[in-house]
Amino acid sequence: MPSIIDKSATSKKRKSSKESGVPSSKRRAVAENASAETMARIQQLEDQISESRKHYNNIATLISMLSEDGSGANPDLAVAVSLCRVFSRLIAGGNLTEPERAAENEKIVVQWLRERCREYQRLLESIVRGSDASSQITALTLAMRLLNERATHIPGDDTQAWTSGLFRNVFEAVIEARDGQALRSEFLEKFLKPYDDVAYYTFMQVGCVFAEADFTPSSGTNASHSEYASTARSTEILETLVTILSTCDTVPTPEHKYTNFYSKASKQNKKLLSVNSHKKRAQDAWLSILRNNLSQPLRKTLLRIMVHHIEPWFNRPELLMDFLTDSYNVGGATSLLALSGLFYLIQEKNLDYPQFYPKLYSLLDADLLHSKHRSRFFRLLNTFLASTHLPATLVASFIKRLSRLALNAPPPAIVAIVPFIYNLFKDHPTCTFMLHRVIRDKELQAELEAEGMDDPFDPEESDPDQTGAIESSLWEIESLQSHYHPNVASIARIISEQFTKHSYNLEDFLDYTYQGMLQAELGTGEKPLKKVPVVEYQIPKRIFTDRLLEEDGGVDTAPGNLLRNLWDFS
Numbered sequence: 001m002p003s004i005i006d007k008s009a010t011s012k013k014r015k016s017s018k019e020s021g022v023p024s025s026k027r028r029a030v031a032e033n034a035s036a037e038t039m040a041r042i043q044q045l046e047d048q049i050s051e052s053r054k055h056y057n058n059i060a061t062l063i064s065m066l067s068e069d070g071s072g073a074n075p076d077l078a079v080a081v082s083l084c085r086v087f088s089r090l091i092a093g094g095n096l097t098e099p100e101r102a103a104e105n106e107k108i109v110v111q112w113l114r115e116r117c118r119e120y121q122r123l124l125e126s127i128v129r130g131s132d133a134s135s136q137i138t139a140l141t142l143a144m145r146l147l148n149e150r151a152t153h154i155p156g157d158d159t160q161a162w163t164s165g166l167f168r169n170v171f172e173a174v175i176e177a178r179d180g181q182a183l184r185s186e187f188l189e190k191f192l193k194p195y196d197d198v199a200y201y202t203f204m205q206v207g208c209v210f211a212e213a214d215f216t217p218s219s220g221t222n223a224s225h226s227e228y229a230s231t232a233r234s235t236e237i238l239e240t241l242v243t244i245l246s247t248c249d250t251v252p253t254p255e256h257k258y259t260n261f262y263s264k265a266s267k268q269n270k271k272l273l274s275v276n277s278h279k280k281r282a283q284d285a286w287l288s289i290l291r292n293n294l295s296q297p298l299r300k301t302l303l304r305i306m307v308h309h310i311e312p313w314f315n316r317p318e319l320l321m322d323f324l325t326d327s328y329n330v331g332g333a334t335s336l337l338a339l340s341g342l343f344y345l346i347q348e349k350n351l352d353y354p355q356f357y358p359k360l361y362s363l364l365d366a367d368l369l370h371s372k373h374r375s376r377f378f379r380l381l382n383t384f385l386a387s388t389h390l391p392a393t394l395v396a397s398f399i400k401r402l403s404r405l406a407l408n409a410p411p412p413a414i415v416a417i418v419p420f421i422y423n424l425f426k427d428h429p430t431c432t433f434m435l436h437r438v439i440r441d442k443e444l445q446a447e448l449e450a451e452g453m454d455d456p457f458d459p460e461e462s463d464p465d466q467t468g469a470i471e472s473s474l475w476e477i478e479s480l481q482s483h484y485h486p487n488v489a490s491i492a493r494i495i496s497e498q499f500t501k502h503s504y505n506l507e508d509f510l511d512y513t514y515q516g517m518l519q520a521e522l523g524t525g526e527k528p529l530k531k532v533p534v535v536e537y538q539i540p541k542r543i544f545t546d547r548l549l550e551e552d553g554g555v556d557t558a559p560g561n562l563l564r565n566l567w568d569f570s
Contacts, residue, residue, distance in 0.1 A: 046082045084142040091149040128173040133182040143170045151263040162201040171205045196258045197266035203281035207288045235295045251312040282313040290323045303337035336373045339380045361464040364401045369413040375510040392430040397464035403476040411485045412512035419504035
């Protein structure tokens with residue numbers, strides 16, 4: 001007869017096997033034996049399910065073994081794989097489908113199996129959301145395999161499993177997964193990029209995250225989906241969705257044929273074979289994000305990829321009008337990034353935006369010439385002002401505004417401004433009056449030489465057609481010919497020379513930097529110094545003090561340092 005267990009003894013802290021003197025090799029052998037026993041137990045339960053229907057209760061046993069607390073935090077992946085095989089065989093065998101004129105007990109069995117399958121799916125989603133990276137990837141692979149079996153073998157489930165069932169829940173879990181960088185990379189590389197149907201339904205689900213779904217929910221639809229859709233998404237989730245969508249950067253041509261599908265049943269869906277249908281889904285997905293409450297950094301990210309990753313998906317690019325015009329009105333770097341997309345709509349889709357050039361003119365400020373987007377802006381500005389149909393007063397205002405800004409611009413910006421102005425004069429010769437005007441009235445000429453005149457250009461005027469720049473001159477560029485930097489002074493002189501060169505290649509001047517200009521002077525060593533520069537050869541022993549330090553002799557000096565008189569160092 002077994003003895004009574006002393007509870008006080010069991011409450012004591014158990015000694016580790018290392019403290020009890022058990023060798024590590026023995027501990028490993030015990031662990032391996034326990035693991036082997038567990039695997040044998042799992043395999044036995046799985047085999048019994050395959051052998052007879054009377055062992056279907058083993059499914060509930062395996063589900064209970066998968067996760068003890070049901071949260072998916074510490075899953076048994078061997079059990080998860082075994083359950084995936086079990087349900088795949090049951091689905092392929094038609095055991096989750098009610099046959100016609102089925103008996104009542106048969107319907108009860110089918111309903112029970114469906115409920116256990118949904119329970120297993122929920123556990124997989126929990127693992128995807130909150131487990132470690134390896135378990136998340138495994139759960140994603142198993143969920144996608146189960147999805148394929150359902151879409152292939154269950155009649156009527158080929159679309160529902162993607163739109164309102166398993167795929168939607170798994171996709172939301174992938175988006176919201178904790179520390180899910182590796183998981184999302186796996187989803188992109190193994191499923192989204194290779195398979196056209198996965199990309200199609202991914203676009204659909206992104207739209208469903210923010211907008212009302214365009215399908216009628218069936219009995220298995222998650223009831224909380226409408227709440228999830230109407231809830232504003234966080235910036236982190238939005239950034240994740242943008243990353244996922246921007247991965248699909250290969251826009252199909254009208255002649256493209258879709259042949260690579262994850263599910264065989266997708267080949268029978270006409271929408272999945274249509275290029276217009278794919279582009280419609282992608283368009284809706286991008287619009288759902290653009291209409292959300294975007295942070296400023298995310299808005300800039302979207303504007304950077306607008307032309308190459310977003311606009312090509314749109315069958316109706318005019319739908320981007322509100323987003324681009326709102327971004328254009330923000331000002332600063334955001335307006336600069338919105339320029340290319342907005343100009344595309346004006347040029348290709350006949351967007352009526354009469355304030356485009358006044359707004360573009362307002363972007364020309366001192367901050368622009370110090371911005372990291374300066375090169376991008378000059379490339380776009382070169383395109384915007386290329387048309388010969390623009391009024392001379394408009395072009396003259398841009399020339400004069402750039403010249404005025406060049407007075408306080410860094411040397412790398414001036415190096416780009418002067419050739420840009422030269423090219424504008426070549427394209428718009430009616431503006432060359434700003435270079436030189438002959439004063440035929442001698443008395444007026446003498447008066448101007450003696451007293452000078454006010455510049456007719458109004459820098460405060462916001463309308464470029466009313467600034468009076470065409471009546472002014474480019475005295476700013478002539479002032480730059482005396483610039484301290486020799487490269488700037490040399491390039492400013494091209495305005496005073498004959499315009500024999502057809503035009504300058506702007507790309508040769510846009511990427512100048514302080515570092516590059518310094519290396520050109522010091523790093524090459526090809527240009528010998530014509531004159532030795534004058535330097536300070538006597539190093540002063542003091543700057544701020546009137547008395548030398550004791551170690552320097554402590555000699556009194558004359559008080560009244562100029563720098564100390566100008567500043568208070570107390």
